[in-house]
Amino acid sequence: MNPTGKTLHWAIDKWFAPTLARPVHVLRFYRTRVHRHCVCVEAMGSGGLLSIFFFRHDDGSWNVYPPAQARPAMSAWRTL
Template identity: 80%
Template sequence: MSPTEKTLHWAVDKWLAPTPAMPARVVRFCRTQMHRRCVCVEAARPGGLLSIFFFRHDDGSWNVFPPAQARPAMSAWRTA
């Protein structure tokens, strides 16, 4: 695993800090239109349920923000 790669388990631990008394569970898997994966994880909190979506990036890491979309680009070549 590269230093920049973050597993889903790591991201859930960071954002939701589940414990045996307040576990986290995956409640939904989905794929976006661009075939990107996302997972909704919820955890019980004293104030109620907390749900967060995690998005899989091209480098294999999981983050709470979706990956940037590929945008059209223009280039020019000089010919000699």
């Protein structure tokens, strides 16, 4: 369960507001080598076809921006 409440269903409702007359379609589901998930969703809008990629973050939430990549880090401690 995702603690933020930002499920994929929530994100699709927020960005597309689907109805019976304007349904959405999941086109592709991607899983990368580092176990990241990405979903491409599309719907027909008033201006034409709209496609949005949703990315799953480490906290379980789904957003339209990709999660930050883990970067190498160094630390130093001063000893007396």
